[in-house]
Amino acid sequence: MRSLRQSIGTRLSLIIGVTFSLYLVVVSTVGYVIYQQYRGFSELASSHFGRAMAAAELTRDAEIIAAEVFEIMVGSRRSISAGNQRTENLASLYQMARDRLEQLGTAGEVGDPVRDELIRWQQPFFDSLNSLGDQLDKEETLRAAHLQRFDELFLLLQQLPLENTDSLQPNEQRFVSYALTAMTSAAAALSAERPGHIAQLENTCRQSLQRLEALSLADDQWVRLRTKLSLVLPETFENRPPLLKNARATLAIARHTRVLAQKLTSATYNYHLQLKASAQQAIEDHQQLIRHSLMGLLLASLALLVITLGAVIHIRRNIVYRINRLNHAMQSHLSGQVVSIPQDGQDEISGMGTSFAVFVDARHQAEQQLEEANQHLQQVNEELERLSVTDALTGIANRRSFDLQLAQEWRRAQRDSRMLAVIMVDVDLFKNFNDTFGHQRGDDCLRQIAQALAAQLHRSGDLIARYGGEEFILLLPGLDLQQAGQMAERLRDAVAALNISHPSSLSGCVSVSLGVVARVPHPNMRVEMLIHDADKALYMAKEQGRDRICFSAEGRTD
Incomplete structure (x- = not known):
């Protein structure tokens, strides 16, 4: 049980379980906070924000109504006024906005004085608006008659012969002049605003009509035109005063309606401010909830972060660090380092x-x-x-070693076109020496001769080897025949200097015979020919009495 508690798997499972449980707690907390925020935003969007927007719409409608009243006062659109129908449309628009506010549940949430202010000015305003509509209808009727007088004056003016007046009779010319004066006065009266001005124009028109009556006219056309002028022009002056009076009454009612519209707009705007303040308070409460939620989330996240960091540190210190140490030790041992x-x-x-x-x-x-x-x-x-x-007896190279190096030097000399010399050495009468002193002394003699010959070689490429029995062979790369002969002399002197007693020899000491050859190898020459020529030179030295040097190339002896 104790080993199970100390197991890495158990500790890791416990760490992962605790961390995951805390993660679930944090996630659940986040989900709950998000749900609460969703509910708060839903309430803001459906209730407070909706009421504020409805109040803003109501304020906008009140401003539209005030603008309509102002437009009526200015008079730029009186000719297209729809009368009571237009008033009913404005009232319906405003009432719909109020009904929407009531449906959103503003009762009991906004102060009663504010709502009473709306009710106080709403009905008087729309009553005044209805009166304004009736007055506008009357004004429209008078304006229609006014425009009709303009049309009649225009038709009468077209009947006057204004061109080529010089061809008319004197009475006819005076008729045209009087008629134009009367019609001009009537036309000016249609746009006059002051009563005194209208009276002056009417007096001028009446005098012109009297002068027309006094004229003697023979043509029935002129008589009929005079009759029409006498009927139409006086009516023009009769319709103008009522129209001016009605216009002043309309402006008075419009001013009163505008004042009521301003009061209604002010009350509506105050209503909007109250609803806006309520929505703002709700937003601040929701923001406070969000701040508390965020603080809780921050604390939970910090706790989870601390626990996670603790778990990571524990895993790194008790597991990862130890595994890395063990891995480093393994790698060190694999690379040969002892740790x-x-x-x-x-x-x-x-x-x-x-x-x-x-x-x-x-x-x-x-x-x-x-x-x-x-x-x-x-x-x-x-x-x-x-x-x-190596030759076991003499300690110098054997024949196998000589053959390998000879083949290598032969290829090099053939490639570089340089000389390659070979000296074959044979101990004279060595069989008699063995028979006289025994094989043990013979072996000692061969060792002394081999070491004396080897002592004469000072170049790295030179080689001496025991070729067989009492025969030795030297490989001398780069030496010509003369140089090889000089080397052979030193070799013979080195053996003589040993002064090994040999009764069978003419000199009384052990001597050697030498055959010398030097060649520049060419492609058609075989390496065996070099050895053959050296052996042939050695044979010549023995035939000529031993203890001498023979040259294969020149055939001379020494």
Whole structure:
């Protein structure tokens, strides 16, 4: 049970479970806060905001009505007034906005004085508006008659012969002049505003008509025109005063209606301000709720953050850090570095460390054994390699080593077109030496000769090898025949300097015979020819009495 509690899996499961549970709590809290905000926004949108918008619409309608009244006062649209129908439309528009406010539940939420102010000015305003509509209808009727007088004057004016008046009779010319004066006075009266001015124009018109009556006219056309003028022009002056009076009455009613419209607009605007203040209070309450909710969310998020950071630190310190240490130790051991393997704790990581330590110890022992075996094998291989290219008796290169280097130097000399020299050395009468002193002394003699010959070589490319029995061979790259001959002289002197006793020899000491050859290899020449020529030169030296040097190329002896 204790090991189960200390298990990494158990601790990780506990950490993940606690963190996820806190996450669920925070998510649930966020969801609840969002739901509360949704309810608050719904209430604002459907109730407070809707009432404020309705009150704004009511204010706008009141302003529209006030603008209509002002338009009527200015008089720019009297000719298209719809009378009572227009008034009913304005009243219907305003009442619909008020009904909408009542349906949204403003009763009891806005002060009664404000609503009473609306009721106080609403009905008087629309009564005044109805009176204004009736007055406008009357004015419209008078204006229609007024326009009809304009049309009649225009038709009468067209009947006057205004062109070529010089061809008319004197009475006819005076008729045209009097008629124009009367019609001009009547036309001016149609646009006159002051009663005194209208009276002056009427007097002028009457005098002109009297002068027309006094004229003697023979043509019936002129008589009929005079009759029409006498009937139409006086009516023009009769219709103008009532129209002016009605217009002044209309303006008076319009001013009164405008004052009522301003009061109604003011009351409506106050009503809108009250509803706006109520909506603003609701918004502030909702903002307060949002602030409290955000503060709660912030605290919950901070708590979750602290717990999450604690969990991360715990995982990094007790799991990730230890795994990294163990991994670093493993990688170090794999790369050949010896470091300590962490094994502290009683969980899975410590178990892996212990197992890896056992594996490292076993591997280390196996590597030591393998290294010892490799060292022994390397020594054996080096010995075999040395034995494969070294003569066991003399310690110099054997024939196999000589053949390998000869082939390499032959290709190089052939490629570079340079000289390659070979000297074959044979110990004179060596069989007699063995028969006289024994093979042991013979072997010692061969070793001394090999070392004396090898001591004469000072270049890295030069090679001496035991060719077989008592024969030695030297490979000298880059030497011509003369230089090779000089080397052969030094070799013979080095052997003579050993002063090894040999009774069978003419000189009483061990001597050597040498065959020298030097060539520049060409593609048609075989390497065996070089050895053959050196051996042939050596044979010549033996035939000529031994203890001498023979040259294959020039055939001379020394």
